Amino acid sequence: MDELTAKLLETAIWRKATRSGEAGDCIEVAPLSDGRVGLRDSENPEQLPYVFSPSVWAAFVDGTKKGEFDF
Template identity: 80%
Template structure:
């Protein structure tokens, strides 16, 4: 991870779905100042975050709303 990305993740405002409750069993997301989106495991926020472009995030959200990832 480059220094710029590390800095953006450090100052990111992480959030998770309210539906996940307080058990920490969720993925947190954060919009980054450069337009990308950070993702991390809320149970282990110390682990490296995954960063995607805004277009990848939009495609994921679209697919989730359409039920494409339902098991």
Template identity: 70%
Template sequence: MELSDELKTAAWRKATKSGSNQGNCLEVAPLSGGRVGLRDSEAPEKAPFVLSASVWDAFIDGAKKGEFDF
């Protein structure tokens, strides 16, 4: 399957906390090969970022450790 087709049929989801933000947030979708799609829920027609599994894992690890807290 082509990546463009995979992105069209991907199972996009957002965090449950997005409800307090009128549902506007980032959405993620698992893709083949362990990749992850990342898009803005306010502009789903724009091309999403596609991250490798290792980049996504590093981001999640950093987020859990508070590395991106303001």
């Protein structure tokens, strides 16, 4: 991970879905100040998160809304 990304993740404000419940078994997302989006496991926040470009994140959200990832 490059130094800029590390700094952006240090100050990121993470949030999780309100439907995730009390168990904590969900993912958290954080918009980064450079437009990218961080994604991490809420049960293991110390692990390195995934970081996505705005276009990749938008495609994922769009696909999710359309049900493309439903099992």
